[in-house]
Amino acid sequence: MTAAAPRLTGAWVSEDRHIWSETRVIRINPAHDPAALAQAYAADGGRMQVRDFLVAEDAERIHQILRTQTRWWLAFNEGAKVHQLPPEYLATLSQPQLNQILAGIQQRARTGYQYLYQFSPMTPEYFHPELPKGPVLAALEFLNQPATIAYFRTLTGCADIQWVDAHATLFRSGNFLKEHTDGDQDGSRVTAYVLNFTKGWQRDWGGFLQFFDEGSYDVEKAYCPAFNAINLFQVPRDHSVGMVSSFAAGERYSITGWFRRDAPPGAFGRVPL
Template sequence: MSGAGHPRLAGDLDPARLRPLFQRHGRLHLPGVFDPADARAIGEALAGPVPWFRSLTVHGKSYDIGLETLQAMPPERRRELDAAVQATAREGFQYLFDAWRLSDEMDAGRRQGGALAPLESLYEFLNGPVFLGFIRALTGEPRVDFCDAQATRYRPGDFLTAHDDDVEGKKRLFAYVLNFTPAWRADWGGLLAFHDADGHVAEAYVPRFNALNIFRVPQAHAVTQVASFAGGDRLSVTGWIRER
C-alpha cells in the first residue's frame, strides 16, 4: 500500500461517469475498486487472525459471542440457541455471521497493527478525503461525512434476512460492502439480493473480489444463506456512509 499504508482507488474510476448508473436504481456494483495489490493485502488480512465473534439475534436482542465461548457452550444450550436463531429467521429479521467491529476498535484507540494493519488502514482511508470525495461525486450527495465499518465472515449456513437499514437517529445515507473473497460462484449463495415491492429478487450481486457494492438507504435487501458446499468463506468489510 502507498504512502502511510492506505489503499489506493483504481486509477480508471470516474465518479461523474458512474453517477447516472447509480442514480438509476439507487445501487451499484463496482468491480476493481482498489489497486489490485492493495486489494490482495486487505483480503489476506481478512483471511488471517481476525478476532472474530459470532453475531446474531435472539428474540429481538443482538448478541456478539466470542467463538471460544460458543465452542465451550454445553451441547443442549447450543441446540437451544441454534433453534431460536432458526425460528426467528423463518418469520422475521435475523442474521448469523462472524464479525469484527472495526469502527469500535479504531474509535476507541485499540489499534493492533501487525496482520490487522491493512484493515485498520482501510478504515482510515474510508474516512479520508479521497474516498469520501469519491462517494460524494458518485452519489451527488453533499451530506456524506463519515463511514462506519465492520469486517464480516459468512461461513456455510450463515445469512442475513430481509431488512432496509433504516434506523431512526443513525443518519445512514448509503450502505456499502467491499468484497475480498478471492473466488466465488453464484450458486454458493452469499448474494447481496435486493427485493422489489412484490417480494421478488429484483437484482443480486455476487461477492466479487475487489468490488464495491453501494446502495441508497432505505432499500430492502438480504444476504442469501451460504451453501453447505461453498468453497470458502465470504469475506468483506461493510457498513454505512452517514451524515453527522
Template sequence: MKLTRTQTPLFELNPELRRSDLAASFAAHGRLQVRDVLTEPTARTIHRILERETPWGLAWQAAGDGPHNIRSERLRALAPQERQAIGAKIGAAMGGSDYAFAYSQYPMLDAYLQKWSEGSPQDLLLEHINDAPFLDFIRQVTGIPELIKADAQATLYGPTQFLSVHDDSDAAEGRRVAYVLNFCAVDWRPDWGGYLNFFDEGGDVIAGFAPRFNALNLFRVPQRHNVGYVPPFAPAARFAITGWFRDR
C-alpha cells in the same frame, strides 16, 4: 501484525475508475457495483488481512433476542449446547415471519474506539475508509456531498449463515448509503448463495450482486435487501467490509 501507511499499499483507489459514468448509474438506479475499485496489490493485502489476521466473532439475532455480538475468544469457549441453542432460536425465527441473522464478524469501529488492538491493520483500514480520498470518491459517485463519515465491520458469511430481509432504515443515525466492499477471492458460484439481493414490495428479486473480489456495492438507504443463505457445501470465503456512509 502492525502496519503503517508507509509500509504497504493498504488502501488505494483504482485510478482508472470512470467516476462520472459510475455517478450516472447510481443516480439512475440507487444502487451500484463498482468492480476493481481498488488497486490489485491493495485488494490482495486486504484479503490476506481478512483471511489470516482477523479474530472472527459471531453476530446473530433471532426475532427479539439480540442483536448479539460475540467476540472471538468467547465464541471459542461456547459449549456445543450453547451453539445448538443459538441455532435453534435462529431456525425458529426464520421458520416463521421473524427477522434473524447469523454471520462471522469483527466490529472494526468498536475495536477502534475501544482500543482492542491499537494500530492494527483493521484500525488503519477504518481510517482509510474515513479519509478524504475514499470519502470524496463516495460523495462524487452517490451525489451526496453531506456524507461525513463511515462505520465498518469485517464480515465473513460462511456455511449456514445469512442476513434476512430488511431495509437499513434508521434516520436518527444518519445512514444515507450502505456499502459492501467485497474481498471474496474464489470464483464464487451462484449456487453458493451469499448474494446481496434487492426486493420489491411483492417479494420479487429485482437485482442481485455476486460477492466478487475487489468490488464495491453501494446503495441508497432505505432499500429492502438481504444476504442470501450460504449452504453447507459452500466455502468460507465470502469476506467483506460493510457499513454505512452517514451525514452525521
C-alpha cells in the same frame, strides 16, 4: 478527468506489534472516474456495483488480512436483542451450547427477522482504547480520508456525507441475513456499501446480496460475492443476504457499513503506538 486515487499511509500495531508498513497504501483504481460512476449510480436509482474498485495488490492485501489476521465475533439476534460474542467467549462454549444457540436461531428465522454471521467490529475497535488494533483498521482510516469522502460524495451525489463506519463480515455455510432496509430512526445513514473480498465463489453457493421489488417480492437484482468489487445503494431499501448453502466450500469476506451524515464518534488519524 479521472480524480486522483485516495492513498493511505500509516503505522499499525497490535499484540503482534508492527503489522502495517509505512509504505503500504490503499488506493482506488485510477481507471474509475467518480463522475462517470455517478451517472450509472443515478441511472439505477441509487444502486450499483463497481468491479476492480481498488488497485489489485491493495485488494489482495486486505483479503489476506481478513483471512489470516482478523478476530471474528459471532453475530445473531434474538428478536430486538443483539448478540455479539467475541472469539474468547465462543471458545468456552461446549458443542451442546453452540447447538442450542443455532437451534434457537433456526426456530426464530421461520417467523421473524433473523441473522447469523461472523463479524469484526472495526469502528468500535478503532475508538475503544482497550481493544486490540488489528491491521484491518487501515481500511477504516482509508474510507475516512478527506479524498475518499470527496470521491464518494461525487459518486453518490450526497454532499452531506461526513464519515464512513465499517465492520468486516464473514459468511460461511448456513449464515444468512434476512430481508431488511438498513433504515435508522434519525436518518444518519445515507448510502450502504459493501467492499467485496471473496475469491472463487460459485454461483450455487448462495450468499448473494439481493434486492426486492416491494410489490411482488421478486428479486429485481442480485450481486454475487466477488473479489475487489464495491456494492453501493441508497438506504432505506429492501435487501437481504441469501443463506450460504450447506455445500459451499468458500468463505464470503467483506467490509461493509454506511456513509453517514452525522458526526463521527471521534477523530480519525493514526492509531496510537
